[in-house]
Amino acid sequence: MATARTKLLTGDIVKRAIADSFLKLNPVKMMKNPVMFVVEVGTLVVLLMIVAPGFFGSESSIGFNVTVFLILLFTVLFANFAEALAEGRGKAQADSLKKSKQEITANKIVGGTVKQVPSTELRKGDIVVVEQGEMIPGDGEVIEGLASVDESAITGESAPVIKEAGGDFSSVTGGTRVVSDRITVKITSDPGESFIDRMISLVEGAKRQKTPNEIALNTLLTTLTLIFMIVVVTLAPMARYLNIELTVPVLISLLVCLIPTTIGGLLSAIGIAGMDRVTRFNVLAMSGKAVEASGDINTMILDKTGTITFGNRMASEFVPVGTGDGATVAAWAAVGSVKDETPEGRSVLELMKKEGLAYDPSIATGGEFIEFKAETRMSGIDLQDGRKVRKGAVDAVRKWVASQGGAIPDDLEAKGDAIAREGGTPLAVAVDGTIYGLIYLKDTVKPGIKERFEQLRKMGVKTIMCTGDNPLTAATIAREAGVDDFIAESKPEDKIAVIRREQAEGKLVAMTGDGTNDAPALAQADVGLAMNSGTVAAKEAANMVDLDSDPSKMIEVVAIGKQLLMTRGALTTFSIANDVAKYFAIIPAMFTLAIPEMSALNVMNLGSPLSAILSALVFNAIIIPLLIPLAMKGVKYKAMSSAKLLQRNLLVYGLGGIVVPFIGIKLIDLVVHVWI
Numbered sequence: 001m002a003t004a005r006t007k008l009l010t011g012d013i014v015k016r017a018i019a020d021s022f023l024k025l026n027p028v029k030m031m032k033n034p035v036m037f038v039v040e041v042g043t044l045v046v047l048l049m050i051v052a053p054g055f056f057g058s059e060s061s062i063g064f065n066v067t068v069f070l071i072l073l074f075t076v077l078f079a080n081f082a083e084a085l086a087e088g089r090g091k092a093q094a095d096s097l098k099k100s101k102q103e104i105t106a107n108k109i110v111g112g113t114v115k116q117v118p119s120t121e122l123r124k125g126d127i128v129v130v131e132q133g134e135m136i137p138g139d140g141e142v143i144e145g146l147a148s149v150d151e152s153a154i155t156g157e158s159a160p161v162i163k164e165a166g167g168d169f170s171s172v173t174g175g176t177r178v179v180s181d182r183i184t185v186k187i188t189s190d191p192g193e194s195f196i197d198r199m200i201s202l203v204e205g206a207k208r209q210k211t212p213n214e215i216a217l218n219t220l221l222t223t224l225t226l227i228f229m230i231v232v233v234t235l236a237p238m239a240r241y242l243n244i245e246l247t248v249p250v251l252i253s254l255l256v257c258l259i260p261t262t263i264g265g266l267l268s269a270i271g272i273a274g275m276d277r278v279t280r281f282n283v284l285a286m287s288g289k290a291v292e293a294s295g296d297i298n299t300m301i302l303d304k305t306g307t308i309t310f311g312n313r314m315a316s317e318f319v320p321v322g323t324g325d326g327a328t329v330a331a332w333a334a335v336g337s338v339k340d341e342t343p344e345g346r347s348v349l350e351l352m353k354k355e356g357l358a359y360d361p362s363i364a365t366g367g368e369f370i371e372f373k374a375e376t377r378m379s380g381i382d383l384q385d386g387r388k389v390r391k392g393a394v395d396a397v398r399k400w401v402a403s404q405g406g407a408i409p410d411d412l413e414a415k416g417d418a419i420a421r422e423g424g425t426p427l428a429v430a431v432d433g434t435i436y437g438l439i440y441l442k443d444t445v446k447p448g449i450k451e452r453f454e455q456l457r458k459m460g461v462k463t464i465m466c467t468g469d470n471p472l473t474a475a476t477i478a479r480e481a482g483v484d485d486f487i488a489e490s491k492p493e494d495k496i497a498v499i500r501r502e503q504a505e506g507k508l509v510a511m512t513g514d515g516t517n518d519a520p521a522l523a524q525a526d527v528g529l530a531m532n533s534g535t536v537a538a539k540e541a542a543n544m545v546d547l548d549s550d551p552s553k554m555i556e557v558v559a560i561g562k563q564l565l566m567t568r569g570a571l572t573t574f575s576i577a578n579d580v581a582k583y584f585a586i587i588p589a590m591f592t593l594a595i596p597e598m599s600a601l602n603v604m605n606l607g608s609p610l611s612a613i614l615s616a617l618v619f620n621a622i623i624i625p626l627l628i629p630l631a632m633k634g635v636k637y638k639a640m641s642s643a644k645l646l647q648r649n650l651l652v653y654g655l656g657g658i659v660v661p662f663i664g665i666k667l668i669d670l671v672v673h674v675w676i
């Protein structure tokens with residue numbers, strides 16, 4: 001499960017964020033955020049008026065100008081602080097990763113002999129040997145041997161994992177430690193491009209690019225800012241025509257209150273925090289875009305075994321067919337499983353032991369093991385005496401027996417279907433032309449998975465279960481788990497066909513995978529979540545990697561993505577609605593300043609025109625830090641359709657956005673009015 005590796009907020013992170021808030025005042029950096037850049041320019045203009053009064057021809061009191069200057073400065077600092085705080089955790093994490101990335105000495109194989117070289121000199125294709133107790137010097141694939149590896153440096157999980165040559169558990173990560181045995185590793189990354197390097201630049205946010213959604217929103221905010229600038233600039237000559245003198249600091253205050261500073265100040269913090277939430281969940285997103293895309297997902301493709309079910313498909317019964325008897329099925333099932341290292345194969349031998357059944361393992365001596373393959377859906381052994389033993393999916397074994405010229409027992413289909421209808425997987429056991437019986441493999445649907453699919457449905461996400469299993473088993477599990485659709489007897493390449501079909505209908509698709517044959521589909525999916533235990537090819541094709549290798553995490557990742565989009569929408573609504581109240585506080589005040597008879601406009605009954613302006617400005621500034629917790633944690637997440645969500649958000653954050661500042665400004669005014 002996810003481990004919180006770095007505490008949410010520490011004193012150090014806060015201290016560093018405060019310092020960063022000042023560094024971020026650098027106008028070159030500020031320009032990337034047009035809304036806050038306008039506030040910064042306004043701050044400088046007011047400062048100039050304090051230093052060189054009269055330069056602009058209007059005369060506000062120096063006290064008022066200094067107050068406006070300070071409030072504006074804090075507005076910018078608060079926005080910078082929000083961003084710096086969101087970045088802080090990542091930076092702290094990057095520091096600890098960098099520490100773990102010390103120089104390692106590698107045992108490189110050069111021309112048959114071992115040569116010690118620094119790990120920084122390793123290139124793609126180099127072969128190294130790693131012994132017990134040593135650090136693995138770079139990312140790679142095990143090409144020989146088996147070892148248990150402590151990967152806690154990257155996963156935070158202290159229990160070591162087994163890595164072995166061939167298959168889906170062959171990839172190793174540089175900076176992890178071999179705790180037992182010895183492996184030969186082929187390096188798969190050049191210096192600076194390793195998994196830890198990528199992790200560091202990710203958590204540091206060095207390569208954080210704005211997502212398409214963020215860019216669109218930024219454009220909207222910039223446009224709004226431009227419109228209000230034009231409004232405010234043209235207001236001055238119009239007012240002068242009416243003989244109303246509006247001073248520059250008052251106009252700047254008006255401008256700052258009207259432009260969407262709340263969302264402008266919190267926008268990047270929301271994005272960073274979203275990525276951070278995914279990271280804290282022990283999922284590594286290669287880009288912010290991937291996190292956002294997961295919030296927009298329409299279709300999710302899930303494996304049956306291990307994702308929807310526990311995946312420890314266990315042999316639970318031997319069922320004879322035709323003229324066979326229980327003991328014979330069991331014996332041949334066992335002979336066909338002696339070298340089968342899959343959980344299914346091992347469980348056959350365990351069931352033998354449990355039931356006290358005997359068989360003669362020496363029959364298998366010298367035989368040629370036939371490994372299980374998803375393509376053939378069979379495994380077995382070719383014995384030295386020429387007999388061939390097979391076990392596998394019923395239709396696969398039936399075809400194989402037919403090709404050997406054998407007959408198919410009458411009761412095979414009915415007994416196989418009976419197992420499948422219960423959600424089990426029947427494996428037929430055959431020797432040459434004879435089918436002796438079935439192995440009943442039991443798997444259990446994970447508790448609570450039905451409720452999660454129910455939630456996904458409410459969010460408008462369609463779930464499709466893909467399985468290599470037969471249609472009957474698939475249908476039973478699909479019904480039990482409550483998925484919307486399923487594909488049975490699917491081969492890995494079928495996934496890519498499903499993804500393309502859904503995408504052609506304009507849907508965004510998410511999937512998980514771990515094998516090399518999953519790589520094309522992982523690349524094709526809009527969100528591809530690879531398992532850290534999986535192959536290098538799968539991890540490179542995906543845009544997310546789950547360090548805990550739990551495929552069902554896809555469901556939570558989608559929820560986090562949705563929450564990110566929701567938080568951004570909610571705060572944008574709140575920010576824009578806010579401006580309505582500020583407008584009613586400031587505009588009447590400005591005019592009452594010039595024409596006292598207009599005090600009837602003072603609908604909010606604020607103390608004085610000047611205190612009204614200052615109160616609106618103070619509210620505008622402090623709402624940013626007040627909303628930082630919400631921006632970082634995300635709005636409370638509820639599973640519902642986007643249309644309903646929009647309605648609810650408009651009600652809560654739209655209406656709230658109008659009401660809250662009326663109360664806030666009124667309260668601030670009560671204090672400010674006493675002061676001036």
Ligand SMILES: Nc1ncnc2c1ncn2[C@@H]1O[C@H](COP(=O)(O)OP(=O)(O)OP(=O)(O)O)[C@@H](O)[C@H]1O
Nearest residue numbers: 303304305342372374377378379392393467468469
């Ligand atoms: N060790 C094995 N020996 C023989 N046959 C097997 C073995 N493991 C599985 N099978 C058969 O092959 C079929 C396909 O297995 P595979 O692992 O490819 O898919 P799956 O696990 O059923 O589906 P998924 O993992 O995609 O949900 C299984 O349904 C089963 O009938």
Ligand SMILES: [K+]
Nearest residue numbers: 256257259261
């Ligand atoms: K504002």
Ligand SMILES: [Mg+2]
Nearest residue numbers: 303305306468
């Ligand atoms: Mg499988």
